[in-house]
Amino acid sequence: MAKTKVIEIEPVTRVEGHGKVSIHLDDHNNVKVARLHIVEFRGFERFIKGRPFWEVPVIVQRLCGICPVSHQLAAAKAMDIIVGAKKITPTAEKVRRLMNYGQIFQSHVLHFFHLCSPDLLFGFDADPKKRNIFEVIKKMPDLAVQGVMMRKYGQEIIRATSGKKIHGTGAVPGGVNKNLSVEERDFFLKDIEKMKKWAHDALNIAKNYTLEHLDMIETFAAFNSSHLSLVREDGALDLYHGNLRAIDAGGNIIFDQVDYRTYNDYIMEEVRSWSYNKFPFIKSRGHIDGWYRVGPLSRMNTSGFIDTPAAQKALEEFKGLTNGKPNNMSLAYHWARMIETVYCAEKIEELLHDPDLQGTDLMVRGDRAEEGIGLVEAPRGTLFHHYRVNENDQITYCNLIVSSTNNNEAMNRAVTKVAHDHISGKPKVTEGMLNHVEVAVRSYDPCLSCATHALGQMPLVLDLYDAEGVLLETKSKNL
Amino acid sequence: MSDWPRILLIGYGNPGRLDDGLGPALSAKVDDASLKGVTVDSDYQLTVEDACDVSGHDIVIFADASVRGKAPFFIEEISPQSPMSISTHSVTPEAVLYFAEQMFNSKARAYVLGIRGYEFNRYEERLSEGAKRNLEEAFQFIRKFVQSGNLHFNEAGF
Structure with missing residues (x-):
């Protein structure tokens, strides 16, 4: 009987959260199965039951310190429905949008400059002692400083709109509890040109990297998939509000302009025994073929256009690469992420010039409802929050589908493809080969803490087992 | 221009997880006290951009909850250190100093203040009684140190 070896990578480094990759090899070192396991326990949806609904937008920030x-x-959008705020005020919506652009700007910057740039700048196989952010600082200090300053800019926008860094209270059921003062506006306007320029420079790095390495990127963790995101009513990219659009790998519409409050009619979640992370799929396609991707790559694929000039130009170039058809290359996430960074900078500037941000009409109320569903595009993809509330204002039901859960099947496929392409049949598994697997996972910028709804940590491991399940070798990476 | 040292206190941790909120709780107390020359910040965890704030100060105190350290608190001077890898969940104080030194030429003297906590593993926003006592002692220590106007804990007689 042929023996099976199992390789596990745990923790996966330079991603957020805690995960493990296992790769099963047969006697000839061919990959049989490869999986990304989420090894933290999810418990948040139970914890939140019984809490008063108005606390929820603050409490849910404890899910993760990365994208609170x-x-x-x-959560605030879901609670808008609970308090009967069918349409929040222009000031409230614009403050929330500014908060979201600040969040996505800083998150994308962190990922690009500090987590994935060592792979892109030095190569996946480079000596790990030199394939890290510290080498980037040494070799390209200006780039490293730009990354820090851009991240800080986004964080300051969050602080200004959310009230504080920890457990911000800016977005509340029915609106916001503060506007943006003139002083705060002027503070951000002072540096916005610089932010736009640096974002554009980063976009060029990502684009040029993709074009220069196209032969590799066209095959590395590349596979056909459906894509899902919010889009505006006219089909434009929208990261805060809109309707759901899903397309298949060829760009054909699966559904379009779906009110996200009916998501249950379109999306289901499958549980698999080896992961705490669920596997969502599009109902009409079934659980085998209905999986999809979300996040920057999917948003570029689903969006018809972008309503800011530099990002639109970048989108046209991006779409041009695949003749207008969906781009299904995992490593193209980086390019897409930087297009969104440019977009966020442009939208931040647009909003800073909008006097509605200094408006004082912050909240609305209406007829109380018992169920609320909120959805935004988070940095890593589409984020669903669904709650039911009883007559005592307590949460009785909560379901969250976070971005990294939406990408669960895709990340597993990416791991499988890279393992087949780079590890299968090789006599020895090297650190560089393992990093290829991590590069594939990192391209999705997963937040595994969020995916399991645990608080906090994220470390990934690699173990080698024989056919009887005996551990032969462990390669782990400590953060 | 004053010779008074510019001190940055960064209290970090998750207030939604019991005593893990000791760092932010110290930041809140110090902020309320409006101590001369002290800038206060707090966050869930340290991040790379903290390096930028560090660079504008003479002294930086990283305040965190301690799971097993000495009660009521311990304080240690630290120096810049380059770890092998980062994630935003795990940037250490030494790595923040390293970033500050490498990117912003910071020469800040830095300390880790570990305040002993006792309860961590539940979703609840409160401090245990023991943690509250330790927090008060840590606050009094910081207050006296700041009022001494000295740059070094030992030289300040602590």
Whole structure:
């Protein structure tokens, strides 16, 4: 009987959260199965039951210290429905949008400059001692400083719109509790030109990297998939509000302009025994073929256009690469992420010039409802929050589908493809080969803490087992 | 221009997880006290851009909850150190100093203040009684140190 070896990568480094990759090899070192396991326990949806609904936009920020704003906004949108705020005020919507652009700007910058740039600048196989952010600082200090300053800019926008860095309270059921003062506006206007320029420079790095390495990128963790995101009513990219659009790998519409409050009619979640992370799929396609991708790559694929000039120009170039058809290359996430960074900078500037941000009409109320569903585009993709509330204002039901859960099947496919392409049949598994697997996972910028709804940590490991399940070798990476 | 040292206190941790909120709780107390020359910040965890703030200060105190350290608190001077890898969940104080030194030429003297906590593993926003006592002692220590106007804990007689 042929023996099976299992390789596990745990923790996966330079991603957010805690995960493990296992790769099963047969006697000839051919990959049989490869999986990304989420090894933290999810418990948030149970924890939140019984809490008063108005606390939810603050409480859900405890899900993750990385994208608390996305959770705050999705929860606040759900609670808008609970308090009967069918349409929030222009000031409230624009402050929330500014908060979201600040969040996505800083998150994308962190990922590009500090987590993935070592792979792109030095190569996946480079000596790990030199394939890190510290080498980037040494070799390209200006780039490293730009990354930090851009991230800080986004964080300051979050602080200004959300009230504070920890447990911000800016977005509340029915609106916001503060506007943006003239002083705060002027503070951000002072540096916006610089932010736009640096974002554009980063876009060029990502674009040029893709074009210069196209032969590799066209095959590395590349596979056909459907794509899902919010789009505006006219089909434009929108990261805060809109309707759901899903397309298949060829660009054909699966559904379009779906009110996200009916998501249950279109999306289902499958549980698999080996991961705490669920596997969502499009109902009409079934659980085998209905999986999809979300996030920057998907948003570029689903959006008809972008309503800011530099990002639109970049989108046209991006779409041109695949003749207008969906781009299904995992590593193209980086390019897409930087287009969105440019977009966020442009939208931030647009909003800073809008006097509505200094408006004082912040909240609305209406007829109380018992169920609310909120959805935003988070940095890593589409984020669903769904709640039911009883007559005592307590949460009785909560379901979250976070971005990294939406990408669960895709990340597993990416791991499988890279393992087949780079590890299968090789006599020895090297660190560089393992990093290829991590590069594939990192391209999705997953937040595994969020995916399992645990608080906090994220480390990834690699173990080698024989056919009887005996551990032969462990390669782990400590953060 | 004053010779008074510019001090940055960064209290970090998750207030939604019991005593893990000791760092932000110290930041809140110090902020309320409006101590001379002290800038206060707090966050869930340290991040790379903290390096930028560090660079504008003479002294930086990283305040965190301690799971097993000495009660009521311990304080240690630290120096810049380059770790092998980062994630935004795990930037250490030494790495922040490293970033500050490498990118912004910071020469800040830095300390880690570990305040002993006792309860961590539940979703609840409160401090245990023991943690509250330790927090108060840590606050009094910081207050006296700041009022001494000295740059070094030992030289300040602590």
